Amino acid sequence: MSKGRCVTRISVLAWFVVGVLWAVPEAGLAQVLSVDERLERLEQKTLSQSPGAEQESGNMVFFRGGWAGLVNDRSNEVETDVFGLSGVNDNNTGYYIGAGLDLVLTKNLWGMMSNTWALGEIGVEFKRFDSEKVTQAVPSTCSLAGVPTCTVETQKKVQITMLTVNVAPKIMFMEGSRFRPWIIPVGLDFHVISPPSNDTTVLDIGVQFAVGAQYRIWKAIHLGVDGRFHLATGQTDTTNNFGTAGAYLGIAF
Numbered sequence: 001m002s003k004g005r006c007v008t009r010i011s012v013l014a015w016f017v018v019g020v021l022w023a024v025p026e027a028g029l030a031q032v033l034s035v036d037e038r039l040e041r042l043e044q045k046t047l048s049q050s051p052g053a054e055q056e057s058g059n060m061v062f063f064r065g066g067w068a069g070l071v072n073d074r075s076n077e078v079e080t081d082v083f084g085l086s087g088v089n090d091n092n093t094g095y096y097i098g099a100g101l102d103l104v105l106t107k108n109l110w111g112m113m114s115n116t117w118a119l120g121e122i123g124v125e126f127k128r129f130d131s132e133k134v135t136q137a138v139p140s141t142c143s144l145a146g147v148p149t150c151t152v153e154t155q156k157k158v159q160i161t162m163l164t165v166n167v168a169p170k171i172m173f174m175e176g177s178r179f180r181p182w183i184i185p186v187g188l189d190f191h192v193i194s195p196p197s198n199d200t201t202v203l204d205i206g207v208q209f210a211v212g213a214q215y216r217i218w219k220a221i222h223l224g225v226d227g228r229f230h231l232a233t234g235q236t237d238t239t240n241n242f243g244t245a246g247a248y249l250g251i252a253f
Contacts, residue, residue, distance in 0.1 A: 057252050058104030058117060060222065066246015068096040068127040072239040074160050079195030081134035082141070086154040091130035094160075096244050098125030102170060115175035121168045121184065127242070130160040137195070162240070163192040164230065166208060184210035189230055197236040204240050206232035214250060222250035 074080045075090035100123030109116045133155045142150035168187020174180050191204040212226030225247050232240035 057220075058102070058107070058119065060102040060250045060252045062100055062102065062222075062224070062248045062250040064096070064098040064100070064123075064125070064226070064246055064248040066096060066244060067093070068129065068244045069093040069242060070129050070239075071241040071243075073130065074238060077195075077238075078141075078198050079137045080158060080160060081132070082137050085135040085140075087132055087134040089130045089132045089134055089158060089160055091132070091160075094127060094129040096125055096127040096246065098123055098164075100124065100166075102250075105169075107175065109171070115173070117172040117175060119170040119172060121166070121170045121187070123164075123166045123168075125164045125166070125244075127162045127164070127244075128159055129162070129242075131157055133157050158195065161194045162242070163194075165190045168208060168210070170210075178216045179213065180215075181213040182211070184208065184228070189232070191230075191232055191240055193236055193238065193240060197238045199237045201236045204232045204235040206230055206240070214248075216252075220252040222252065224248045224250060 070092040073090045073092035075088040076084050080089045081087060100121055102119045102121055105118045105120055107117050108114050109118055136153040136156035136158060139150050140152045140154070143152045166187050166189045168184045170182050170184050172180050172182040187208045187210070189206045189208050191206065192202050193204065194202065196202050208228055208230045210226055210228040212224055214222045214224030216222050225245075227243070227245045229243045230241060234240065
């Protein structure tokens with residue numbers, strides 16, 4: 001073989017090797033980019049098909065209402081019915097209305113659980129447990145004390161009510177779904193009772209436990225149900241424990 005032909009073949013072989021070495025990384029890079037693109041498209045498709053993804057903003061204002069029941073009624077107290085002088089306020093079930101805010105704290109429970117949110121709930125709730133025509137405490141005791149301008153009122157309506165303000169952590173499950181159950185493991189309550197107790201006090205504190213679920217019906221509109229039990233400390237020298245069960249309308253923002 002001549003020297004010129006040998007050089008030519010070596011040159012062709014060298015160019016072939018260079019071409020192969022250049023093409024392999026390029027092909028690998030193109031393959032990697034193709035995989036990444038496919039993963040990105042798949043992720044976008046999954047999010048777009050998720051029924052709850054459009055409105056998963058988390059924050060919400062809600063309006064609640066339903067049944068409420070005291071563990072013990074407040075009959076035979078001075079302010080509620082003057083110890084049953086002409087009837088008793090002995091009913092312990094009624095209704096509640098309320099409203100509140102859910103504010104998102106984390107969407108993965110601080111890295112401990114995926115698709116699980118922690119929210120902070122701030123709520124206010126009014127309850128009426130009873131309303132009977134009984135002896136009214138203030139004018140009647142005033143009359144018995146001899147004040148000439150006071151009269152005994154034996155058929156006046158006296159309502160048993162309570163106002164509660166609460167701050168509680170709420171754990172919400174199933175991110176991305178229209179249906180989302182949740183729990184409140186324990187929350188803090190501040191209560192105001194009316195009428196005042198026999199100790200002439202109205203303020204109490206306690207804790208609450210709750211379970212519920214909500215369903216996104218359209219855009220930012222949610223409907224939900226919940227059940228709660230409130231355990232009070234009895235600062236008023238009355239038993240202020242109660243439970244509620246009802247529904248709520250939520251608007252995400």
